[in-house]
Amino acid sequence: MNQAIISAATEGGTNPLVPNPWEMLVVFAGFAVLMYIVVKYVVPMFEKTYAERAEAIEGGIAKAEKAQAEASAALEEYKQQLTDARAEGNRIREEARAEGAQILAELKEKAASESARISAQAHAQIESERQAAVVSLRTEVGTLATTLASRIVGEALSDDARSARVVDRFLADLENQNAGVAK
Amino acid sequence: MLLVILSVVIIGTFFVIAARKQQLVPGKLQFAGEAAYSFVRNGIAKDIIGGRDFMKYVPLLFTLFFFILVNNIYGAIPLIQLPTFSHVGGAYVLALIVYVTWIGIGIKRNGLKYFKLATVPTGVPFYILPIVVPIEIISNFLVRPVTHSLRLFATMLAGHLIVMISGAGIEYLVMQENVLLKGASVLVLGGAIAMYMLEALIMVLQAYVFTLLTAIYIEGALHADSH
Numbered sequence: 354m355n356q357a358i359i360s361a362a363t364e365g366g367t368n369p370l371v372p373n374p375w376e377m378l379v380v381f382a383g384f385a386v387l388m389y390i391v392v393k394y395v396v397p398m399f400e401k402t403y404a405e406r407a408e409a410i411e412g413g414i415a416k417a418e419k420a421q422a423e424a425s426a427a428l429e430e431y432k433q434q435l436t437d438a439r440a441e442g443n444r445i446r447e448e449a450r451a452e453g454a455q456i457l458a459e460l461k462e463k464a465a466s467e468s469a470r471i472s473a474q475a476h477a478q479i480e481s482e483r484q485a486a487v488v489s490l491r492t493e494v495g496t497l498a499t500t501l502a503s504r505i506v507g508e509a510l511s512d513d514a515r516s517a518r519v520v521d522r523f524l525a526d527l528e529n530q531n532a533g534v535a536k
Numbered sequence: 537m538l539l540v541i542l543s544v545v546i547i548g549t550f551f552v553i554a555a556r557k558q559q560l561v562p563g564k565l566q567f568a569g570e571a572a573y574s575f576v577r578n579g580i581a582k583d584i585i586g587g588r589d590f591m592k593y594v595p596l597l598f599t600l601f602f603f604i605l606v607n608n609i610y611g612a613i614p615l616i617q618l619p620t621f622s623h624v625g626g627a628y629v630l631a632l633i634v635y636v637t638w639i640g641i642g643i644k645r646n647g648l649k650y651f652k653l654a655t656v657p658t659g660v661p662f663y664i665l666p667i668v669v670p671i672e673i674i675s676n677f678l679v680r681p682v683t684h685s686l687r688l689f690a691t692m693l694a695g696h697l698i699v700m701i702s703g704a705g706i707e708y709l710v711m712q713e714n715v716l717l718k719g720a721s722v723l724v725l726g727g728a729i730a731m732y733m734l735e736a737l738i739m740v741l742q743a744y745v746f747t748l749l750t751a752i753y754i755e756g757a758l759h760a761d762s763h
Binding site (some may be wrong): 369370371372373374375376377379380381383384386387388390391392394395396398399400402 | 537540541543544547548551552555556559562566569570573574577591594595596598599602603620623624625626628629630633686693
């Protein structure tokens with residue numbers, strides 16, 4: 354039993370601290386090969402994935418931030434456009450109001466001047482008609498009066514100059530009388 | 537010795553396959569590979585060495601960890617039952633690789649002044665230096681590779697021995713005429729299973745410790761001027 358333990362411990366009677374050169378060589382070669390595989394393939398592949406993943410995550414964040422910025426820019430633009438449109442609308446309304454007031458004023462002015470014109474025309478017409486009536490009345494009344502007077506007096510007042518004089522005198526008297534009544 | 541070659545094949549195949557079809561959203565195999573890789577990369581290299589230049593040493597630490605891990609776990613696999621590093625040769629080789637590596641890094645980083653930085657601690661009164669400097673030389677340049685290799689080798693050999701002894705003990709007890717002694721073999725079996733579990737833990741732990749110490753040595757060589 355003791356022999357078995359000792360032999361197990363010393364691996365067949367040799368000192369366990371003295372290495373077997375072949376063992377060392379194999380371990381060294383194996384380690385070197387493994388190291389080569391790790392350096393050449395394993396680490397680069399894993400690091401590539403790490404970098405890609407980090408980039409994907411950061412890229413996603415950057416993309417989201419960009420989208421957010423774009424969205425807020427668009428919102429700003431729309432708000433700006435809305436404000437502009439409102440201002441434009443107000444401006445147009447103001448303009449329309451001013452224009453309407455102007456048109457109204459023009460129309461009023463035009464109507465006033467038209468009515469003044471019409472009334473002036475009417476006055477002139479009435480005046481001229483009155484003049485014509487006065488003239489025609491004067492002749493006709495003169496004629497009728499002379500005719501009547503000649504009939505009553507029995508004297509022919511055929512002389513035009515004389516009759517005109519008589520009539521004028523009569524009318525002047527009449528007008529003087531009228532003026533006296535009006536006063 | 538065939539087992540060493542087998543371990544290279546196992547590790548190489550597994551990680552190359554796991555890393556080959558890389559996708560941003562990993563599958564099961566890729567996820568396992570990435571977890572193992574990032575354990576060494578982030579859990580050891582980045583945490584211990586840190587800074588910007590830890591990536592340079594990730595391949596070495598990664599290879600060390602999985603090479604030792606698989607070769608240790610051989611000791612927990614029935615029929616194989618032989619951790620490679622229960623022979624001292626392999627442990628010497630790995631410790632020597634690490635020894636050369638960290639001294640090389642120290643010289644490359646600090647020039648020959650590195651040896652002064654590594655052996656003469658700052659802030660120590662000059663009259664103590666004759667005592668401290670030899671201690672530093674011995675502990676850093678002579679004892680360090682020895683403990684580094686023997687720690688791995690001794691734990692593996694001890695675990696191997698314990699399992700072998702309990703196996704032999706069970707066999708011995710079962711051979712006895714006395715029924716009680718025969719029955720006592722069950723107790724030994726229970727103890728052997730417990731030791732087997734402990735050994736499995738130590739196998740993983742020693743792979744981790746060896747890699748961790750390597751990272752600490754490299755970090756010490758990189759930042760020798762601040763120690």
